Amino acid sequence: MYGLIWLTDLRNKLERIDLFIMLTSALCHDLDHPGYNNVYQINAQTDLALRYNDISPLENHHCAIAFGILSKPECNILKNLSSEQYKQVRGGMIKCILATDMARHNEILNKFKVTLPVFDFKNKEHKELMKIMVKVSDISNEARPMAVAEPWLDCLLQEFFNQSDTEKLKGLPVTPFMDRDKVSKPSSQTNFIRFVLLPLFTELTKLFPCLEVHLQFFHCTSNVLYLHLRKSEKGYFTKKFKKLADSFLS
Numbered sequence: 001m002y003g004l005i006w007l008t009d010l011r012n013k014l015e016r017i018d019l020f021i022m023l024t025s026a027l028c029h030d031l032d033h034p035g036y037n038n039v040y041q042i043n044a045q046t047d048l049a050l051r052y053n054d055i056s057p058l059e060n061h062h063c064a065i066a067f068g069i070l071s072k073p074e075c076n077i078l079k080n081l082s083s084e085q086y087k088q089v090r091g092g093m094i095k096c097i098l099a100t101d102m103a104r105h106n107e108i109l110n111k112f113k114v115t116l117p118v119f120d121f122k123n124k125e126h127k128e129l130m131k132i133m134v135k136v137s138d139i140s141n142e143a144r145p146m147a148v149a150e151p152w153l154d155c156l157l158q159e160f161f162n163q164s165d166t167e168k169l170k171g172l173p174v175t176p177f178m179d180r181d182k183v184s185k186p187s188s189q190t191n192f193i194r195f196v197l198l199p200l201f202t203e204l205t206k207l208f209p210c211l212e213v214h215l216q217f218f219h220c221t222s223n224v225l226y227l228h229l230r231k232s233e234k235g236y237f238t239k240k241f242k243k244l245a246d247s248f249l250s
């Protein structure tokens with residue numbers, strides 16, 4: 001999030017309190033994540049699903065844990081805020097953290113798209129951008145150099161496979177994109193980049209043209225992964241394509 005704020009020059013576009021909300025939300029958005037997603041929580045009728053009535057149980061939990069920590073005197077970075085500012089920070093953080101539930105991805109992206117033709121950084125109705133920025137920070141591991149991204153991807157896939165193994169053991173519905181018998185690293189990432197990251201970055205790039213290079217990178221990566229899936233020949237790549245991909249992958 002910090003890097004994204006600098007990259008998009010949001011420091012000069014948004015109010016400081018909104019930057020604070022985005023940074024703190026990004027930091028807290030996955031607190032005490034148990035490694036099993038909402039679908040699992042609901043199907044397994046876990047304590048979290050029962051507590052939050054099947055409504056974004058994880059994100060509600062992350063947010064509740066965040067405010068529990070922030071209420072401790074030694075952690076309370078909000079203590080000097082006025083009550084009006086506290087209300088704004090708490091309300092903003094709740095919205096941003098709850099927005100990281102991927103089940104709401106299309107709803108949030110579609111709302112953002114509607115604001116784009118008339119987007120105004122000063123318009124209070126256009127705060128959807130803050131949710132989008134937290135979401136982008138949450139899911140854009142693939143935008144980082146491969147040496148940084150891949151170990152985290154390996155952890156994610158391990159988490160996926162662990163969930164689907166548990167689902168199989170407990171006789172619960174098996175989440176298909178987490179099933180080790182159905183997905184591989186390239187297939188998982190090809191789909192995630194094509195169907196989640198590319199549409200998201202396509203819209204965000206309309207507001208921040210500086211992200212164009214990342215959009216191109218996703219096109220390259222998804223193509224590379226897709227070609228890898230098809231076991232294509234190395235010689236397929238054009239020089240320009242290879243140069244761009246290499247510059248990111250090095």
Ligand SMILES: Nc1nc2c(ncn2[C@@H]2O[C@H](COP(=O)(O)O)[C@@H](O)[C@H]2O)c(=O)[nH]1
Pocket residue numbers: 030037058100102138139140141142153156188189192
């Ligand atoms: N296949 C991939 N899925 C990804 C990747 N990055 C994120 N994600 C998905 O998003 C959620 C984020 O939610 P969180 O609560 O776990 O933060 C994550 O669980 C994945 O489902 C990715 O690179 N590839």
Ligand SMILES: [Zn+2]
Pocket residue numbers: 029030058100
């Ligand atoms: Zn999360």
